[in-house]
Amino acid sequence: MSEPVIGNLPPYTWSSEESVAYEAAIEAINGVVGAYSGLITEAEERGSTDEVADLSRRRAACQQERRGxxxxxxxxxxxxxxxxxxxxxxLTGNDA
Incomplete structure (x- = not known):
């Protein structure tokens, strides 16, 4: 039986600061993706296809950055x- 690919990966030790910063960055992107999703829904309800396309493109760019x-x-x-x-x-008008 062959060994899983993950078994060949070298260990990587994160500091607490690194892991928290990484998770915070992911959550920051997720927040923006969520905001774009809400704006897309609003644009769809108004029938604004150009705005939907633009917002969808922006959301996809965020998702691409998150993957990378x-x-x-x-x-x-x-x-x-x-x-x-x-x-x-x-995007949200929230200065908090």
Missing amino acids: LKADNTEEIARVRATYATRLRE
Whole structure:
């Protein structure tokens, strides 16, 4: 019987700070994806197909960035957290 692929991966130890920052970055992106989903629904209800297409493209770009995020890239994680926190405030009008 062959060994699972995961059995060949070297161990990686995250610090608490790295794991928290990575999860926060993922959640920041998820918040923006959710905001875009709500805006897409509103645009669909108004029948605004151009707006739906634009918002869908923006949401897909966020999803692509989420898939490409690497836990060990601390600079990128910091950028994502800041960028997506700002974008979520812009999309929701929530300054909290």
